[in-house]
Amino acid sequence: MVAGNGDIRVPEMADMTVGIIGLGLIGGSLARRLARRGVNVIAWNHRDHPYVQAEADGIHCMRTLADLAAAKPAVIVLCNPLKAMPAVLAELKPVLDPTATTLTDVGSVKGMVRDQVEAAGLGECYVGAHPMAGNELSGWQAADPALYDDALWAVTVCDDTSYARFHMVSQMILDGIGNRVIVLNDTVHDQAAALISHMPHVVATALINQLTDDPNRNIAAALAAGSWRDMTRVALTDPDRTRAMVDEDAVNVESLLRSMAARLTAVADALHDGDNDELTRFFADGQPFRNYKMAQQSGTIDYAERDVAFDPAYWQTELLSSARRGEHIIGFAGDHIVRVQVRSAV
Amino acid sequence: MVAGNGDIRVPEMADMTVGIIGLGLIGGSLARRLARRGVNVIAWNHRDHPYVQAEADGIHCMRTLADLAAAKPAVIVLCNPLKAMPAVLAELKPVLDPTATTLTDVGSVKGMVRDQVEAAGLGECYVGAHPMAGNELSGWQAADPALYDDALWAVTVCDDTSYARFHMVSQMILDGIGNRVIVLNDTVHDQAAALISHMPHVVATALINQLTDDPNRNIAAALAAGSWRDMTRVALTDPDRTRAMVDEDAVNVESLLRSMAARLTAVADALHDGDNDELTRFFADGQPFRNYKMAQQSGTIDYAERDVAFDPAYWQTELLSSARRGEHIIGFAGDHIVRVQVRSAV
Known part of the structure; x- marks a missing residue:
């Protein structure tokens, strides 16, 4: 080759x-x-x-x-x-x-x-x-x-x-x-892993702590349905393993937890103040991700393929940019050319 | 009867x-x-x-x-x-x-x-x-x-x-x-519903907003696995319905969001300070709920049944106490006596 x-x-x-x-x-x-x-x-x-x-x-x-x-x-x-x-x-x-x-x-x-x-x-x-x-x-x-x-x-x-x-x-x-x-690069990987896994594990754990600390915990548990079950499932796995995972990626998890705390506080403030614009913004913000999931779930997708040539002096950053666009490498097509699938993008 | x-x-x-x-x-x-x-x-x-x-x-x-x-x-x-x-x-x-x-x-x-x-x-x-x-x-x-x-x-x-x-x-x-x-009573119901449903819907929405706002959102979405899928599922449902649900229970949701924000900030602080005692406490806190779920999932449970007599002058608070203990009423067993199943308790 x-x-x-x-x-x-x-x-x-x-x-x-x-x-x-x-x-x-x-x-x-x-x-x-x-x-x-x-x-x-x-x-x-x-x-x-x-x-x-x-x-x-x-x-x-x-x-x-x-x-x-x-x-x-x-x-x-x-x-x-x-x-x-x-x-x-x-x-x-x-x-x-x-x-x-x-x-x-x-x-x-x-x-x-x-x-x-x-x-x-x-x-x-x-x-x-x-x-x-x-x-x-x-x-x-x-x-x-x-x-x-x-x-x-x-x-x-x-x-x-x-x-x-x-x-x-x-x-x-x-x-x-x-x-x-x-x-x-390591930073982008570890931040993304913190975003989609390590930080959410902490959030799920905080949810079960919130219930456990409530004097009406048995009533809440009796009323719990699918949304609660899904959102707390990962908090039921071995907490020592979760803690180790969080410790290994502590800087990224810390930063994301502060960002999530700010988002939740902003919604609390908007509810308190009756700030409808802020609530509208909050519920609209993630719409690109909803659209992305809907596109994924709409059936079998035939991903377009194309060749991406990159400058050998900047191959790391140019291939990172390709990943940011939602492209996945499926082969090498020549010197400094990769074949990619163009996946759905958020 | x-x-x-x-x-x-x-x-x-x-x-x-x-x-x-x-x-x-x-x-x-x-x-x-x-x-x-x-x-x-x-x-x-x-x-x-x-x-x-x-x-x-x-x-x-x-x-x-x-x-x-x-x-x-x-x-x-x-x-x-x-x-x-x-x-x-x-x-x-x-x-x-x-x-x-x-x-x-x-x-x-x-x-x-x-x-x-x-x-x-x-x-x-x-x-x-x-x-x-x-x-x-x-x-x-x-x-x-x-x-x-x-x-x-x-x-x-x-x-x-x-x-x-x-x-x-x-x-x-x-x-x-x-x-x-x-x-x-209405207060206990609406607080419990906020805890196990309305507030978690906001948390799930905040998670997809966090991803959508990230410049590496396509990378994060590509790395996402089961924990992310489960924790964001409810954020994919109609955001207008979620918003209406949250608005109807605004006071309880506001209070729970502030409590969750404080929990996430406490973990962020503990990660920043290397406070192992705080992290240990955080991951141990919800153990009663993990035990409760394990007991539920361990197979078919034959719930014990018993009669609960209550004072007719205080029937509301005495039956609420029964619910707090994790008891579910399955029948009336006489004047001011209910038959209950003793369910698993958190």
């Missing part, structure tokens, strides 16, 4: 070896999907209980992280838990050949992982990634190649990211996994 | 005539359910298009509101839209025999309806009611007796409410409709 613009060359998928660290739900599903699609997959897990089944699925399981690195896979995907990241990176650093291998990961926060990778002295090899895939299960037992069906990946880059390494990781996602890509 | 303690006597259900005003989703379903269960049902609708089908279902349709009132039903249930309430009440006032008929309704706000009923000079006949039933449909076409399967009704009373009239309306709900009852 297309040659990289550095020392790194992007091999054809059939010639690419991918190393998976961690065979839980996310890593196990990924390893199984890549192997099924003909990619050479090697893997390491902190315990070897999945190895018999994984080998039967065509995944070559390694005894140690050093063995995995020594095989010089073109890409290593860190699928270990975030809390194990510093230990895994410290073990990889002395054995990884940075000229042979590009590092990526699947973590749901990107700034923190990049900091950890850089602290381990592996920053030059790293391109971040976050697949929009998952369910409420966990562990190898739940691993399923279909978890990635039609998934979108956020690939996160910084000013120093090698284009060739970005290309390599994206090629793995597009051709190896058969998914779509948007290119973000 | 049990005799009332005023001029009003509660007839056996087979001898009770119920008048339904408004054959939309809520009123039509109610009329069909009562008729199917053997209650004599008369009805009036502002347009007569449902009458042929309603008559076939055993519902006696009346040409005018005056005809309906002249039939002296023991209970009239106002199922007309809230905005039609003043006009309907004004038309009923000169033709209703208050010694023969008790008025009730199915409105989702109770204080405002009581004010309207009192303004029309019909306060002495009135007992409020609000069934926890409904779906996203509307109109007679969607009317379905099963809409009330296993429904809970909030029956709302005030210091002046006649016990006999409360008994009459409750008897219709318990025996006629086959549902459960909790007894509330």
Whole structure:
């Protein structure tokens, strides 16, 4: 396929070896999907209980992280838990050949992982990634190649990211996994994740606290219907996990919570003052999102496709602009040209 | 059954005539359910298009509101839209025999309806009611007796409410409709409804506004998953309807929005200050509600039943206390004794 613009060359998928660290739900599903699609997959897990089944699925399981690195896979995907990241990176650093291998990961926060990778002295090899895939299960037992069906990946880059390494990781996602890509920087990713997940988890928790603190809580709970059930569902999941997620993205969550508090206070003030203009504005403000959802739900959408050429000197910002327009990369169409689907825009 | 303690006597259900005003989703379903269960049902609708089908279902349709009132039903249930309430009440006032008929309704706000009923000079006949039933449909076409399967009704009373009239309306709900009852006052009802529905609708709307106002809205929308979808679903419904609902319960919604804003700000401050104790408290606060939901979801619950005797001089407050304990009335067990199910408590 297309040659990289550095020392790194992007091999054809059939010639690419991918190393998976961690065979839980996310890593196990990924390893199984890549192997099924003909990619050479090697893997390491902190315990070897999945190895018999994984080998039967065509995944070559390694005894140690050093063995995995020594095989010089073109890409290593860190699928270990975030809390194990510093230990895994410290073990990889002395054995990884940075000229042979590009590092990526699947973590749901990107700034923190990049900091950890850089602290381990592996920053030059790293391109971040976050697949929009998952369910409420966990562990190898739940691993399923279909978890990635039609998934979108956020690939996160910084000013120093090698284009060739970005290309390599994206090629793995597009051709190896058969998914779509948007290119973000860590800040935009972590702010967006805070907006659509981390902050709403806090809001849902505040709702159940509001009920629990009410002397008429049993009456309120008895009257509760679908709107309450939907809005508090995520507050019923493990609060320790939610707290960890919020802590990892604390700056963004803090800022969004202050913005939400200001919005709620503005409505309270408008109700108090009988300010109909403000209420009208409040209920009209999100109409573009309602229209976007209606368009999505109106049936099967045939997304238009087009080629987007970008300046190699500004590939990070130009591909971020493409993502902002609602375009999803579905392939490379030449040197510094990506093929995109034009998705619905808010 | 049990005799009332005023001029009003509660007839056996087979001898009770119920008048339904408004054959939309809520009123039509109610009329069909009562008729199917053997209650004599008369009805009036502002347009007569449902009458042929309603008559076939055993519902006696009346040409005018005056005809309906002249039939002296023991209970009239106002199922007309809230905005039609003043006009309907004004038309009923000169033709209703208050010694023969008790008025009730199915409105989702109770204080405002009581004010309207009192303004029309019909306060002495009135007992409020609000069934926890409904779906996203509307109109007679969607009317379905099963809409009330296993429904809970909030029956709302005030210091002046006649016990006999409360008994009459409750008897219709318990025996006629086959549902459960909790007894509330208007304030408790409207505060609880604001807590579990009206305020969360504003919160969901604020969430979609937050996304719509973000320059990275298309990226955020692309990353959105189940938690975002669930928490914003109600913001996608008709914003004019949501606004009307909020306006009708403005004082309670205002107060709850300020409380929610304070909770979100407290978390923002704790994240800013690294206040782990505050975060621990925040994520632990709603645990009783998580436990309550887990108990509910753990399978079929056989609720314990018991009789609750209450002082006839304080029946309103004693039955409200029963509701606060999480008890639902399933029948009358004698003079000033109700049979309750002891439901899960938060």
